[in-house]
Amino acid sequence: MYALEAINITKVYPNGIVANKNVSISVEIGKIHAIVGENGAGKTTLMRIFFGMEKPTSGEIKVFGKKVNLNSPKDAIALNIGMVHQHFMLVPSFTVIENIILGIEPRKGLFTVDFEKARRIVTKYMEKLNFQLPLEEKVMDLPVGVKQRVEILKALIRNAKILILDEPSSVLTSQETKELFDVLKNLARFGITVIFITHKLNEVKQIADKITIMRDGRVVGTYDNNELSESDIVKLMIGKKFEHSIKKVKRCPGKILLEVRNLNYFREDGVQILKNISFSLRAGEILGIAGLEGNGQKELVEILTGLRENATGEIYVDGINTLNAYPWQIRKMKVAYIPEDRIEIGCAPDLSIAENLVSNRCGSNLFFRTFLYRKKQAYQFSQKIMREFSIKAESPRTAMKMLSGGNIQKVILAREMTVDARIIIASQPTHGIDVASSELIRKKLLQMRNDGKAVLLISTDLQEILQISDRILVFYRGEITAHFQNENLTEAEIGYYMLGIRREKTPLEGSS
Numbered sequence: 001m002y003a004l005e006a007i008n009i010t011k012v013y014p015n016g017i018v019a020n021k022n023v024s025i026s027v028e029i030g031k032i033h034a035i036v037g038e039n040g041a042g043k044t045t046l047m048r049i050f051f052g053m054e055k056p057t058s059g060e061i062k063v064f065g066k067k068v069n070l071n072s073p074k075d076a077i078a079l080n081i082g083m084v085h086q087h088f089m090l091v092p093s094f095t096v097i098e099n100i101i102l103g104i105e106p107r108k109g110l111f112t113v114d115f116e117k118a119r120r121i122v123t124k125y126m127e128k129l130n131f132q133l134p135l136e137e138k139v140m141d142l143p144v145g146v147k148q149r150v151e152i153l154k155a156l157i158r159n160a161k162i163l164i165l166d167e168p169s170s171v172l173t174s175q176e177t178k179e180l181f182d183v184l185k186n187l188a189r190f191g192i193t194v195i196f197i198t199h200k201l202n203e204v205k206q207i208a209d210k211i212t213i214m215r216d217g218r219v220v221g222t223y224d225n226n227e228l229s230e231s232d233i234v235k236l237m238i239g240k241k242f243e244h245s246i247k248k249v250k251r252c253p254g255k256i257l258l259e260v261r262n263l264n265y266f267r268e269d270g271v272q273i274l275k276n277i278s279f280s281l282r283a284g285e286i287l288g289i290a291g292l293e294g295n296g297q298k299e300l301v302e303i304l305t306g307l308r309e310n311a312t313g314e315i316y317v318d319g320i321n322t323l324n325a326y327p328w329q330i331r332k333m334k335v336a337y338i339p340e341d342r343i344e345i346g347c348a349p350d351l352s353i354a355e356n357l358v359s360n361r362c363g364s365n366l367f368f369r370t371f372l373y374r375k376k377q378a379y380q381f382s383q384k385i386m387r388e389f390s391i392k393a394e395s396p397r398t399a400m401k402m403l404s405g406g407n408i409q410k411v412i413l414a415r416e417m418t419v420d421a422r423i424i425i426a427s428q429p430t431h432g433i434d435v436a437s438s439e440l441i442r443k444k445l446l447q448m449r450n451d452g453k454a455v456l457l458i459s460t461d462l463q464e465i466l467q468i469s470d471r472i473l474v475f476y477r478g479e480i481t482a483h484f485q486n487e488n489l490t491e492a493e494i495g496y497y498m499l500g501i502r503r504e505k506t507p508l509e510g511s512s
């Protein structure tokens with residue numbers, strides 16, 4: 001008997017897109033099963049079907065051998081299926097324990113929540129699974145890896161025997177990923193079945209028992225881990241051999257284009273998020289900012305792009321102070337911005353790809369004349385860009401919300417990387433992007449640097465930071481704790497500073 005089976009599943013979305021074509025997968029009980037494939041291959045659609053969020057057009061789902069009808073996540077949870085989404089579904093202002101028991105609170109009497117009992121139950125689970133959570137801390141104060149464990153425990157306490165994770169390591173550092181994998185291996189030991197989507201193939205090799213490869217909505221095959229090398233997986237994913245070919249040549253950076261001096265920022269509740277941040281970024285260089293999520297990088301980027309007010313200090317773009325300037329004023333100074341949050345601020349999901357691609361070119365006569373939007377020109381431009389960035393969609397008229405996560409990200413990247421900018425602020429640029437496209441994006445960032453542009457790269461992916469940055473700053477609790485030239489550095493070395501184990505007191509001014 002299998003934990004979960006998809007038998008000839010086909011999913012046609014209302015707009016006619018066939019996201020899954022006769023997909024059949026059998027997931028063994030207590031195994032860790034990875035689902036891989038290029039952006040748009042149909043992975044998320046299949047997981048949404050497994051969790052009752054989408055109904056298949058045809059085909060059958062079996063859970064522990066029984067044919068089931070999954071009409072909503074509620075049905076899936078009742079059948080012992082749990083899902084950890086990429087965007088956590090936690091209430092930030094609630095404590096860990098409040099989040100875990102939300103909706104299933106044990107009670108004493110009719111109205112009082114029995115927190116003692118809840119703590120006992122949750123502690124038992126943590127002991128059994130060998131991981132700890134700070135039950136009384138507010139979720140908003142926790143690092144991302146801990147939040148993810150809260151989500152896992154939340155699913156387990158609702159009796160999940162099958163746990164689906166959507167790109168679980170995409171926001172984690174290598175240390176956090178290692179901890180996550182220990183948790184997942186432990187779950188499998190207790191007979192829990194783990195299914196996860198990922199684009200990180202080295203991790204697939206590290207942890208998966210079984211690997212299913214999808215391409216263009218179909219299953220290419222399901223394999224034992226030891227049957228495939230990493231390059232075999234890529235070959236099966238894209239249908240041809242793939243060679244890594246990033247080359248970074250040494251370059252002498254030019255003049256300072258962005259300068260930040262003594263930047264301080266306090267959250268509304270008085271907590272200091274940024275402490276005396278000073279650095280500069282020159283033309284023709286990539287400055288990488290490494291750090292665990294939640295150490296001030298997000299706030300820094302929002303202040304630099306005019307999305308967050310009330311910071312103190314100085315920010316100069318090409319010598320002009322832009323602190324508290326509006327986003328449009330900063331954009332006008334040729335600053336492009338690839339935001340981390342692609343749906344909330346990265347794009348207009350209801351508008352088409354073409355409309356999104358030209359939305360940062362409002363002053364351009366090419367796409368806008370007086371008050372008229374020049375549809376044809378935007379369409380032709382978008383066709384070219386879609387080819388260049390291998391964006392998978394029916395046409396430039398397709399609404400953004402119809403695209404797969406990775407393809408949405410590619411549209412945003414394409415929009416910002418093709419506009420006439422001198423400074424590019426790129427936050428998690430390859431988050432959710434498949435192997436070949438990630439390589440393409442990194443090459444393009446390097447090309448921009450070679451063309452004399454200044455790139456600020458904020459990434460939790462240390463391999464990415466090490467691969468293309470010229471210099472690296474490390475953020476820890478709102479401070480810059482280290483500044484490296486990117487020469488002979490290792491992930492481990494940066495990791496010490498990211499975790500606050502080491503701190504460097506050398507003044508960073510003038511170190512540009």
Ligand SMILES: Nc1ncnc2c1ncn2[C@@H]1O[C@H](COP(=O)(O)OP(=O)(O)OP(=O)(O)O)[C@@H](O)[C@H]1O
Pocket residue numbers: 013014015017018019037038039040041042043044045046392393401402403404405406407432
């Ligand atoms: N709500 C929707 N309406 C119409 N088409 C959709 C919808 N969601 C996804 N699609 C399409 O279905 C196909 C598969 O998308 P899906 O999100 O399952 O891919 P994926 O493999 O998870 O990609 P990624 O790695 O980018 O997340 C894509 O062509 C996508 O454009």
